[in-house]
Amino acid sequence: MKRNVVGIVGFGPVGSILGAYLVRSGLTVYGVELNDVRAEQVNREGLLIQGFAELQERPEHCFSSLAELSEIEDLSVVFICTKTWALPDVMAVFSDLEWPENMRVVAAMNGIGPEDLVGEFFPKDRVCRGVINFAGNQDSDGGTKMNWFHPPNLLGPASERAPELMNEVAEMLTATGLTTLSVSHFEMKKAAFFKTVLNSALNALCAAHGLTMARAMHLKHTRRTARVLLREGLTVAGLVGYNYGEDALDRCMEYLEGGGDHHPSMWFDLKERRPTEIEYINGKIVKIGRMFHGVDVANNHFFTSAIVTQEIKNGTRDDDDIPEYLIHS
Numbered sequence: 001m002k003r004n005v006v007g008i009v010g011f012g013p014v015g016s017i018l019g020a021y022l023v024r025s026g027l028t029v030y031g032v033e034l035n036d037v038r039a040e041q042v043n044r045e046g047l048l049i050q051g052f053a054e055l056q057e058r059p060e061h062c063f064s065s066l067a068e069l070s071e072i073e074d075l076s077v078v079f080i081c082t083k084t085w086a087l088p089d090v091m092a093v094f095s096d097l098e099w100p101e102n103m104r105v106v107a108a109m110n111g112i113g114p115e116d117l118v119g120e121f122f123p124k125d126r127v128c129r130g131v132i133n134f135a136g137n138q139d140s141d142g143g144t145k146m147n148w149f150h151p152p153n154l155l156g157p158a159s160e161r162a163p164e165l166m167n168e169v170a171e172m173l174t175a176t177g178l179t180t181l182s183v184s185h186f187e188m189k190k191a192a193f194f195k196t197v198l199n200s201a202l203n204a205l206c207a208a209h210g211l212t213m214a215r216a217m218h219l220k221h222t223r224r225t226a227r228v229l230l231r232e233g234l235t236v237a238g239l240v241g242y243n244y245g246e247d248a249l250d251r252c253m254e255y256l257e258g259g260g261d262h263h264p265s266m267w268f269d270l271k272e273r274r275p276t277e278i279e280y281i282n283g284k285i286v287k288i289g290r291m292f293h294g295v296d297v298a299n300n301h302f303f304t305s306a307i308v309t310q311e312i313k314n315g316t317r318d319d320d321d322i323p324e325y326l327i328h329s
Helices: 013-024 036-045 066-070 084-094 114-118 164-176 185-209 213-218 220-239 248-256 265-271 282-289 298-314
Strands: 005-009 028-032 047-051 055-057 061-063 075-080 104-107 127-131 134-138 144-149 153-157 180-182
Touching: 005 013, 005 066, 013 028, 013 047, 013 055, 013 134, 013 144, 013 164, 028 036, 028 066, 036 061, 061 066, 066 084, 075 164, 084 114, 104 114, 104 164, 114 127, 127 185, 134 265, 153 164, 153 185, 164 180, 185 213, 185 220, 185 248, 185 265, 185 282, 185 298, 213 220, 220 248, 220 282, 220 298, 265 298, 282 298
Parallel strands: 005 028, 005 075, 028 061, 047 144, 075 104, 104 127, 153 180
Antiparallel strands: 047 055, 127 153, 134 144
């Protein structure tokens, strides 16, 4: 890329891993972290990654506001790595600021459709979606354990157009060691839906039961439940035009076998009394499935309801903030 200055919004597990790889490769990285304690920690100690990769890298600076990041004149791309539920508030601020011409924005988070939400606030032909195939957890000291990386990541345009800079962003990520392929709009949407189906099988199940992913796949009854959740998700995917092959269910189960003996991010969100991404994962499968007559999404409905209830108990959701698709069948 002509410019080598990158912005990252959100230094959770994904943003921290991405930032450490980018800094190690020689790029200038500026970050934004709205949690003041985390922002100070990054500025003081840098980004510590352990596990799959062992890195300790320091970004140029971690700001506490988007306005400060927007003053960096030569930004070429900004990766938004917040939780999906935070996007509306983040983008409402983002859209009121002046950004460098031709700068790209990459939505790098879980769920179905975050790139469309970003495109409501920022020119959609400059928005990309990253389907991120690495994961980690953050400890109380701010260190990040990178649990796995199943290359490649995928990067696709949020609109039917395929801007050249998108390809350059994929090449930039690949050069860091985070192998990334540039794909079409349709292939990106298809891959994002597939990843959401995979996330729907264990994220909420493990969070609701307090199980690690390995434990959930070991116990016969939770393993069966994961398989049913996958079947529901793949059925809904097929109805919207995404066919992953006759062996998709078996391939998904094989993938989940490698989940590891650790809790998913949704479990940590509940534990720390934070909102979860349930409405963008299992909830999306329920919402889309309800658009078709006679489609069984009962298990996704159950776990969406269970996590929403936990959010209410934790005080992160109001009693009357219940998604319509949970109330009306």
